[in-house]
Amino acid sequence: MLRNIVGSTAFRLCVIVAGFTCFAYGTSVNKITDFVIFCIYVMGFDLLYGRMGRISFGHMLYLGAGAYGAALCAKYLIADPFCAILMGILFGILVGIILGPIVVKTKGAAFALINVAFNQIGYFVVLVAAARYTGGEDGVSLHFASYGFINFANLHFLFAFCLACLVLVYYLTQRLSRSAFGAVLTGIKENEIRVRFLGYNTLFYKWVTFVLSTSISALAGSLFTINYGYANPSFIDPTRNVEVIFAALIGGPGTELGPVVGGTAYMVISNYLAKYITRWELFLGAALLIIAFRFRKGLVGYLAEFAARKRNPEKARG
Amino acid sequence: MLEVIAYGLTIGGILYIISIGFSLTFGSMRIVNFAHGLVYAVGAYAVFAILPFTHGNFLIAAILAVIASLPVSYVIERFVIRRLYGKSIDYAIIASYAVLLMGVDLIKWIWGASPVPLSDPIGRNLAIFSFELPLYRVVIILLSFCIFIGLSLFFKRTIIGKIVIAGLQDREAVQSLGISIDKYFAIVFLLGSALASLGGALYSPISSVHPYMGFRVVTLCFAVVIVGGLGNLRGTAIAAYVLGMVMALTAWFWGPAADAMIFAVMAVVLIFRPIEL
Numbered sequence: 001m002l003r004n005i006v007g008s009t010a011f012r013l014c015v016i017v018a019g020f021t022c023f024a025y026g027t028s029v030n031k032i033t034d035f036v037i038f039c040i041y042v043m044g045f046d047l048l049y050g051r052m053g054r055i056s057f058g059h060m061l062y063l064g065a066g067a068y069g070a071a072l073c074a075k076y077l078i079a080d081p082f083c084a085i086l087m088g089i090l091f092g093i094l095v096g097i098i099l100g101p102i103v104v105k106t107k108g109a110a111f112a113l114i115n116v117a118f119n120q121i122g123y124f125v126v127l128v129a130a131a132r133y134t135g136g137e138d139g140v141s142l143h144f145a146s147y148g149f150i151n152f153a154n155l156h157f158l159f160a161f162c163l164a165c166l167v168l169v170y171y172l173t174q175r176l177s178r179s180a181f182g183a184v185l186t187g188i189k190e191n192e193i194r195v196r197f198l199g200y201n202t203l204f205y206k207w208v209t210f211v212l213s214t215s216i217s218a219l220a221g222s223l224f225t226i227n228y229g230y231a232n233p234s235f236i237d238p239t240r241n242v243e244v245i246f247a248a249l250i251g252g253p254g255t256e257l258g259p260v261v262g263g264t265a266y267m268v269i270s271n272y273l274a275k276y277i278t279r280w281e282l283f284l285g286a287a288l289l290i291i292a293f294r295f296r297k298g299l300v301g302y303l304a305e306f307a308a309r310k311r312n313p314e315k316a317r318g
Numbered sequence: 319m320l321e322v323i324a325y326g327l328t329i330g331g332i333l334y335i336i337s338i339g340f341s342l343t344f345g346s347m348r349i350v351n352f353a354h355g356l357v358y359a360v361g362a363y364a365v366f367a368i369l370p371f372t373h374g375n376f377l378i379a380a381i382l383a384v385i386a387s388l389p390v391s392y393v394i395e396r397f398v399i400r401r402l403y404g405k406s407i408d409y410a411i412i413a414s415y416a417v418l419l420m421g422v423d424l425i426k427w428i429w430g431a432s433p434v435p436l437s438d439p440i441g442r443n444l445a446i447f448s449f450e451l452p453l454y455r456v457v458i459i460l461l462s463f464c465i466f467i468g469l470s471l472f473f474k475r476t477i478i479g480k481i482v483i484a485g486l487q488d489r490e491a492v493q494s495l496g497i498s499i500d501k502y503f504a505i506v507f508l509l510g511s512a513l514a515s516l517g518g519a520l521y522s523p524i525s526s527v528h529p530y531m532g533f534r535v536v537t538l539c540f541a542v543v544i545v546g547g548l549g550n551l552r553g554t555a556i557a558a559y560v561l562g563m564v565m566a567l568t569a570w571f572w573g574p575a576a577d578a579m580i581f582a583v584m585a586v587v588l589i590f591r592p593i594e595l
Contacts, residue, residue, distance in 0.1 A: 053408075055408050055411065055412075057411075057415070101589075102585055102588050102589055105588070106588075108348055108407050108408070108411075109344065109348055109349055109350035109407065109411055110350075110544070112350060112411055113350050113536075113537060113540040114544075114584075114588070116536075116537050116540075117537050117540065117541060117581040117584060117585075118581065118585070120534075120537060120577060120578065120581060121578045121581050121582065124574065124575065124577065124578040125578070128574040128575070129575070129578075238533070239530060239533060242415070242419060245412065245415075249412070279423050279427060280423070281419050281420070281422060281423035281426075282419075282420050282423040282424065282427075284416075284419060285416040285417065285418075285419035285420030285421075285423065286416070286420060287416075288412060288413070288415070288416035288419070289398075289413055289416045289417070289420075291412075292402065292409040292410075292412045292413040292416065293401075293402075293409075293413070296406075296409065
């Protein structure tokens with residue numbers, strides 16, 4: 001009975017919401033809003049890597065698509081925050097639909113680098129080609145309209161809104177991975193040729209998953225834009241891709257809580273420990289090496305293994 | 319126009335020298351070796367560091383830079399690539415990325431984050447018809463052709479080259495002949511890395527030397543390999559020169575678009591090539 005409750009998605013969601021709320025009001029609401037948005041981004045990334053086994057080294061492109069979609073909408077169309085978010089997601093979906101057929105044909109190393117290549121094209125577009133609209137290196141600063149208590153400039157409302165988005169995305173990805181669709185994705189991860197023999201059009205499944213991943217990342221991007229009140233090229237910078245990879249890996253790729261734990265862990269390290277770490281990239285690289293060699297299951301996988309060994313020492317050893 | 323062609327051949331030659339090692343690891347093991355970009359950057363920075371000691375003699379500095387990069391590539395091959403290869407391709411990529419990241423930060427630590435200046439080592443121009451070409455670029459073009467011919471002979475005539483070519487086509491068949499193919503791939507890995515650092519050393523005077531140069535070159539190499547075909551060394555050579563031309567032509571019209579154009583070409587090739595990678 002107790003285990004059923006503890007293992008249910010609803011209980012875990014309550015723990016996540018309560019955890020973030022305590023964290024936010026214990027430290028700084030503004031900062032923790034960043035944490036929450038980053039976790040949404042990691043979920044989008046992990047949908048591709050953890051569920052489908054395709055690692056993208058250029059996911060900043062999809063974050064940037066959402067960020068600039070929202071920014072351009074607010075700057076040139078209307079300053080309504082909901083329209084901006086919708087426009088950001090739309091940008092993400094569009095990028096996913098256009099790039100999808102090229103990207104999902106590949107796997108492994110080729111998949112990783114094709115995303116980097118497109119990310120560099122996107123960076124170039126934002127920085128140089130469309131600089132008249134995106135503001136080039138300076139970016140665009142924005143102001144959003146507010147309606148009564150729906151005021152995105154209010155820290156508490158913004159935090160609650162981002163947390164609600166996190167809950168929604170978490171619930172959707174859970175439903176997805178437990179559905180028949182999720183089973184096909186796991187099949188593609190394990191052995192794609194066999195799934196195709198069963199009669200599934202794997203290209204279509206991969207494309208849909210890719211578009212879902214890009215649109216979740218774009219949602220995170222548009223939330224970042226609203227949170228900061230501006231969009232600049234650092235939202236699409238290809239050299240920042242290591243952040244989300246690191247977060248997904250340290251949390252535990254392909255696990256239910258992995259993206260949230262990993263995203264929070266990364267943000268805690270980069271916000272609170274970066275002061276003491278003078279060589280930041282050296283630290284990240286060394287940590288990634290340790291993960292790649294010794295710590296592949298991530299925090300969540302490691303804890304689950306530890307719990308299983310405690311509960312049943314004989315079985316775990318055998 | 320002759321200038322554009324010469325610039326294209328220079329960039330193409332450099333791209334060829336760098337991407338041959340990348341093409342070998344990608345073709346044989348399906349691993350994107352991000353650390354290849356680090357070796358390239360080490361080549362460029364080593365020239366910068368050694369140049370004062372050789373009293374400005376660029377040739378000796380370049381040779382010493384290639385020698386200095388060999389231990390780096392040996393460590394990468396022995397302790398990262400070989401230990402992870404066969405277990406998980408994903409983690410091999412992540413680990414090589416981690417190595418590049420650490421290397422970039424070490425370079426920033428030692429030499430600072432801002433680009434370091436290097437000047438044209440020859441500094442004289444060659445007059446062909448009515449055009450003036452920097453002699454240094456002509457030297458690079460000739461050198462890249464020499465390396466192309468030398469590598470073609472190496473892969474056609476020597477036993478190591480033949481084993482590697484056979485291994486690219488069918489790894490298991492070569493292994494079943496009792497040949498430990500990893501050893502031969504390790505040898506050509508070192509050769510490819512040495513060429514990458516040579517490319518870095520040669521390119522440093524005519525491009526900017528900055529810590530993140532390795533990231534950029536890895537994606538360029540990848541585009542070359544995709545356009546040229548996986549495990550196809552002649553295709554790599556042709557693609558390198560063609561993409562060099564594309565870069566020079568694009569830069570002639572609109573400078574900042576050169577890199578983006580290469581990736582656009584790569585995307586078009588991927589659309590029309592039905593093979594799965």
